[in-house]
Amino acid sequence: MKPRAHAYWVVLLSFALAAFLQIVPLPTVLSWWRPPFLMLVVVYWVVAIPHRVGLTTALLLGLYADVLYGAVLGQNALALVLTTYIALLLYQRFRLFALWQQAGVVLLLVALYQFCGQWVQSLAGRGAPDLRFLLPAITSTVLWPWLFSLLRRVRRRFKVE
Numbered sequence: 001m002k003p004r005a006h007a008y009w010v011v012l013l014s015f016a017l018a019a020f021l022q023i024v025p026l027p028t029v030l031s032w033w034r035p036p037f038l039m040l041v042v043v044y045w046v047v048a049i050p051h052r053v054g055l056t057t058a059l060l061l062g063l064y065a066d067v068l069y070g071a072v073l074g075q076n077a078l079a080l081v082l083t084t085y086i087a088l089l090l091y092q093r094f095r096l097f098a099l100w101q102q103a104g105v106v107l108l109l110v111a112l113y114q115f116c117g118q119w120v121q122s123l124a125g126r127g128a129p130d131l132r133f134l135l136p137a138i139t140s141t142v143l144w145p146w147l148f149s150l151l152r153r154v155r156r157r158f159k160v161e
Helices: 005-023 037-048 055-069 075-096 099-123 131-157
Strands: none
Touching: 005 037, 005 055, 005 131, 037 055, 037 075, 037 099, 037 131, 055 075, 075 099, 099 131
């Protein structure tokens, strides 16, 4: 069966919107709590359509994020590929989990993503002095049920397969 052309645009548009949300300026206090929207959207699409969104997509989006955010080249790519790999390993189980269980897995994935990014930052001499870098894991956990429901409605509305 031939995939619908607009389905690709829906996925790409969701990635672009997530990248935009990642660079919207926030006050310093709130910026510590900002969830990694791009990573969350990648995890959703990996779980929803693993035959279309995978490690190559994660690598390209990670490199794009590195350039967009002005990060060390490869920082977001490494973290995104690692979390995507784990999501690909777990996607069949993940689909069966209730939303609160999915949120728990997302908490661990975001924490891993943040630890990986922090590790690269510390190698570059710019690591955070405390554990504030883990705050996005908390907001991502709270945000996941809403984001999952929204993206699922979009996927069903545009028949993304």
